[in-house]
Amino acid sequence: MMATPALDRIVRLETGKSADLDGVMKVMTDAFGNRYGEAWTQSQCAGILPMSGVSLRLARDAHSGAIIGFSLFRSIAGESELLLLAVLPSRHREGVGMRLLDDFIGQAQNDGIARVHLEVRDGNPAISMYRSAGFTQVGRRRNYYHGADGLRFDALTYALEL
Numbered sequence: 001m002m003a004t005p006a007l008d009r010i011v012r013l014e015t016g017k018s019a020d021l022d023g024v025m026k027v028m029t030d031a032f033g034n035r036y037g038e039a040w041t042q043s044q045c046a047g048i049l050p051m052s053g054v055s056l057r058l059a060r061d062a063h064s065g066a067i068i069g070f071s072l073f074r075s076i077a078g079e080s081e082l083l084l085l086a087v088l089p090s091r092h093r094e095g096v097g098m099r100l101l102d103d104f105i106g107q108a109q110n111d112g113i114a115r116v117h118l119e120v121r122d123g124n125p126a127i128s129m130y131r132s133a134g135f136t137q138v139g140r141r142r143n144y145y146h147g148a149d150g151l152r153f154d155a156l157t158y159a160l161e162l
């Protein structure tokens, strides 16, 4: 999906930094909850951010400036991995998630990356979005996510050749 002028009027994308993590964690908590064990803690985010090849991208409401979504990804040795992607539930289905996904893919293309990949919980509705962007399933990691109630959930690995 390509960027649309209508969406540009309500959302702007920019690179985030450690000072933005409070706003990112609000989206993280609201979007993921704690049921499936998909969310990262603030200290996990703060720990990875300074690492080489790691990017945090923010989607801000164009009017209020509030963070309404974010992506976190890491590029190493010719491959790029989407680590996290989330949008505030009150802003779902406005195209923000796909805009962040397009941004991730576009950044990888600009960097000459040949293949992008990600892990997603089996059953996560986000899989529809990844499939519509061209990702295909390449693997399964059993019991990868540890839910709050002791339940385990498989992760599916998806990849897209650029």
Ligand SMILES: CC(C)(COP(=O)(O)OP(=O)(O)OC[C@H]1O[C@@H](n2cnc3c(N)ncnc32)[C@H](O)[C@@H]1OP(=O)(O)O)[C@@H](O)C(=O)NCCC(=O)NCCS
Binding pocket: 031, 032, 083, 084, 085, 086, 087, 088, 091, 092, 093, 094, 095, 096, 097, 098, 099, 120, 121, 124, 125, 126, 128, 129, 130, 132
């Ligand atoms: C996944 C997520 C980022 C999607 O964000 P979003 O801004 O609502 O996504 P978009 O509006 O750009 O949706 C793009 C397309 O993806 C698909 N899609 C998105 N959410 C969907 C859902 N809940 N069910 C089915 N399809 C969905 C649809 O095809 C949608 O297009 P459409 O609205 O024209 O039908 C958001 O639901 C979220 O934050 N989920 C919780 C966090 C998460 O699980 N992240 C992914 C794993 S890291």
